[in-house]
Amino acid sequence: MKHLKFLLVGIIFGIVLVKSEAVSWYRIYEMFRFQSFHMYGIIGTAIASGILFLQISKKGHFKSIIGADIFVPKKEKGFTQYIIGGIIFGLGWALIGACPGPMYILLGSGVSSMLIVIAAAIIGTFIYGVLKHKLPH
């Protein structure tokens, strides 16, 4: 059962995101209206501790379980795809208050209509794949 560890990571992820209220539609609205520090605090401390972890693991040459160096793969260089794709993503994020992780977490917490959102997101991904070569990147 080599995938068991990923199941556990997913479970921890789901619990943390519910308990932090990062899956709350209201928290996302509040963030984009600059009416609360909560989400900025979560994202800010996540990035700060993420930077710390990656710097320490680089200096200490931490290895993964398969013996490779720990690093986040480099994203391709570019501007257009990141800004346009990002804006489209942001419009959807603020409308339904959920991004690709929270969609599933909310489904688990009992919001069945997330199934419609997830199906639409899969279709959105599919349409992107079909149109990819015609879009500016």
Place this chain on the structure above:
Amino acid sequence: MEYILNPWPWYISGPLISLIMALLLYFGKTFGMSSNLKTMCTIVGAGKFSDFFKFNWKEQSWNLVVVLGAIIGGYIATHYLSNDSITDLNPTTIAELQNMGFKNSGASLVPNEIFSLESLASPKKLVILVIGGFLVGFGTRYANGCTSGHAIAGLSSLQKPSLIAVIGFFIGGLIMANFILPLIF
């Protein structure tokens, strides 16, 4: 026990999220929740329509297991690790949402006005769910990542493309929350 049942403060939650990123890196993978959408397209045969979906999805099956875990985690947290505490929203936010027709703001994770099964009978609410999901799915692949992949993993590793994407997320989010949502509701 109260500490667990009450909502967790941001300074506990943020570092825990980066712990999840660290765990995945230790397991030789990258934190990025949107990849599973592409994997699911491939599984149902999207490779017939675009080369973008032609890859060996079995190598990506781990991200579907993370998804399954996330669903279970959402269930556990809501049913066993929560009390009935209400999300501590800014009173201004609550007043604003009330004006837009949202009652009981913060009493649940999502507003019943959009997500309850009764709301699905309204074509408008259904369209909101479909368009919202579509924009997230299309945008995340176009930008090559979502909140976890860009905002957490990308920014933690100081990558410029992720900064551009996150700026995009905020431009889109600000437009929606400040200009479009008030028109819809």
